[in-house]
Amino acid sequence: MTPFNKPYLTGKETKYIEEAVASGKISGNGIFTQKCQKFFEDTYGFKKTLLTTSCTDALEMCAILADIKPEDEVIVPSYTFVSSALPFVRQNAKIVFADSYENNPNIDADKIEELITDKTKAIVVVHYAGIACDMEKILEITEKYNLILIEDAAQAIDSYYVFKNGTKKALGSIGHLGAFSFHETKNIISGEGGMLTINDEKFVNRAEIIWEKGTNRSMFFRGEINKYGWVDTGFFVFTK
Numbered sequence: 001m002t003p004f005n006k007p008y009l010t011g012k013e014t015k016y017i018e019e020a021v022a023s024g025k026i027s028g029n030g031i032f033t034q035k036c037q038k039f040f041e042d043t044y045g046f047k048k049t050l051l052t053t054s055c056t057d058a059l060e061m062c063a064i065l066a067d068i069k070p071e072d073e074v075i076v077p078s079y080t081f082v083s084s085a086l087p088f089v090r091q092n093a094k095i096v097f098a099d100s101y102e103n104n105p106n107i108d109a110d111k112i113e114e115l116i117t118d119k120t121k122a123i124v125v126v127h128y129a130g131i132a133c134d135m136e137k138i139l140e141i142t143e144k145y146n147l148i149l150i151e152d153a154a155q156a157i158d159s160y161y162v163f164k165n166g167t168k169k170a171l172g173s174i175g176h177l178g179a180f181s182f183h184e185t186k187n188i189i190s191g192e193g194g195m196l197t198i199n200d201e202k203f204v205n206r207a208e209i210i211w212e213k214g215t216n217r218s219m220f221f222r223g224e225i226n227k228y229g230w231v232d233t234g235f236f237v238f239t240k
């Protein structure tokens with residue numbers, strides 16, 4: 001029997017769990033959450049990161065942040081894990097599948113434009129197995145049609161794209177929003193886990209509010225406000 005994967009452990013996991021328990025705060029956004037978020041922001045140049053319980057959760061946040069509504073169309077690669085499409089299906093959007101290259105499972109950037117209609121709202125790209133999609137061409141298309149670009153970077157931590165002018169950018173830092181997985185099958189793991197990356201300032205506040213279950217609690221903990229409550233950021237959740 002050949003196992004599909006062996007989770008990589010450094011040997012310090014139990015020590016850190018003990019430290020977290022001893023700190024008296026074991027919910028989210030504690031010292032380890034903040035250390036991880038800072039590490040990823042500093043190392044890979046993401047404008048803002050929020051740790052989530054999975055990449056699927058991070059993609060669900062992307063669908064809410066992109067304000068995906070029924071009738072909207074979202075272009076998704078046909079070769080991917082179900083979570084690339086599911087969060088947009090939950091918003092009752094129409095999924096428009098884009099084909100892969102003949103010799104590579106990534107979305108064929110030359111086949112995207114023909115799928116765009118006046119209902120297209122977002123494009124999801126998947127950097128399959130950490131191999132970058134053609135981000136230069138895809139950025140051109142998203143800018144031309146004013147679409148939201150979401151990178152499903154579940155498998156792409158510590159992978160990069162080099163632009164024609166030599167600029168090198170970490171995958172997950174190029175689109176408006178990105179999502180990573182730390183599931184035990186990935187290169188950096190936490191059992192189950194994920195991360196939302198926000199690269200466009202205009203999504204940062206709402207992302208933090210969605211992350212805090214519709215409240216401005218993060219602002220309260222930073223001492224920016226003296227009490228916290230629900231905030232209506234106008235985001236849309238589809239209910240039948």
Ligand SMILES: Cc1ncc(COP(=O)(O)O)c(C=O)c1O
Binds near residue numbers: 080083155193
């Ligand atoms: C491309 C892709 N997107 C999303 C996911 C979902 O990740 P998670 O299990 O962290 O929700 C995976 C998991 O393998 C994946 O490969």
